[in-house]
Amino acid sequence: MNGLRIACMLYAANVRARMQYRFNFLLFTLFASVVTVAEFMTLAVVLHLFGSIQGWSIWEIGYLYGVLMTAKYVYRAFASGVNNFEPYLVNGLLDQLLLRPMPLLMAVITSRTRMVGGELLQSLAVLILCIVRLWRDGRVDGWIVPETALAVLSGAVIMFSVGVATAAAGFWITRVDDLSVFTDNAATTACQYPLSLYPDWLRTFLFAVVPYGFINYVPAMYAVRGAWGIWAIGVTPAVAAAALAASLALWRRGVAKYQSAGT
């Protein structure tokens, strides 16, 4: 519990530090929310033109989008340091964090806080809107709520694990910004649509290499489409646990390789 208290204290300190620069703070918050709105509008326009894609209705695809984006912003809210790891390696910022009497990963996570309130609210709004529509059409029932919550939380853990693995790669290759565009941003964009649209190699990639497919597509195949069995709900947390364990192991090996930066 003490760890949690310190984490909260550190997050609060980050936010207070950000708020020292009021103009930048407000501008960033505003800008970030506009981007998310614009992104979903594009998706909505595409879907409106086609009506449905391979049997997926606009609300079903909206559900995929909502789960994915909510998971993403939950992850970003608590671990944006992992997602922007390059400066820690390049500027030797990690030295400072290694001096703290806490696990290094914990120190990295709590060293940076991104204000995601606006984006998180929008993602949730999309998600809730789609669930309500699907419910009214009789496609889902009350179970959708715990099922979705489980998918979102496991999804955040999967994204966190991929982020940690990408960051850990930096202990060998130093520059990881571009790698993270590939493992995080590209994979996220791909998973906004049903994976059945994609060729086999890409689907395999999104299941086996960067397992973002498990965040929304797999649970939705049971919870919304009813095409797969109930196992599809359980497999997401299992993948999350495995991914987390693997990425933490990689992280530990990477830390021993850390070269620091000259002074």
Added chain:
Amino acid sequence: MKMVEADGLEKSFLVPVPAKGRFRNLRGLFVRPARKVQAVKSLHFSIERGEFVGYIGPNGAGKSTTIKMLCGILHPTRGTVRVDGLSPQKQRQQVMRKIGVVFGQRTQLWWDLPLKDSFDILAAMYRLDRTHKRRQLDRLDEVLKLREFWDMPVRKLSLGQRMRGDLAAALLHDPELLVLDEPTIGLDVVAKRQIRDHLKELNGRFGKTVLLTTHDMDDIEQLCRRVMVINRGELLFDGSIDRLRERIGLPTVIRVSYRSEVRLPDDLPARRLPFELIERGPREVAVGCNRSETSAMDVLRVVGEWGEVDDVRMEEPAFEDVVHRVY
């Protein structure tokens, strides 16, 4: 138990070698030959409790690498280092509770927040309760005079104030060992003196063990009883400052001025003088001698024959020159 113990400590890095010839940049993308650079080679040393040790060497000698291994930031390629019997690599968090670290070129403090917020956060991190924290801050304030500026955001502090803040941050959890990497870098004379006084007091009054790296020889001369000199990753000297001076045997310079023109004997080169003639002016000479071999009186007896002596000045070797000799 020894405070710090390094046993065969080694660290090497792989440094990419720039390729030569045509298309080197393109080829560099695929094959990059790397060279192994040994930053630290087989170091052996130990530091007792309560010692004040200066660790010096030119840039790139391996000072920071050693310090970073001692703090658990880097993992040694070979050998071990122990802090109070613990491994900084395997038991980093426990070691961090025993040592306080200041990197002069970086800060541990929260840049955008008032200085005292940093102390609040650190106190929570080190699990100090309110009374303990208060007592520590009172003690530190006595020496470092923090209260004058601790409501200001760290980014607005002067370099000297920030360094006092950083020292306090490193000492808040009452560590037994203080590791300082160039704590006086960039400070003006007054601030340097203040920091030195604080360090002296911390070591003398509170019995803290201190390991200090610096390029400022005055730091070493005024603070450290023991010096370790490192160059190209190897320990060249480990002992007291006086012994270092002796070992190098830099000459004491004696300047003699005369009331009239100097009359040097014609057969000077042929005579076996117990000193060396360094400079020669119309009414002044400077000679150098090793005082462990020749006494000043012997020198004066000889130079006294060269004219009517007006004044004699002696210049002891500056510590900085001593150290340059070692490098």
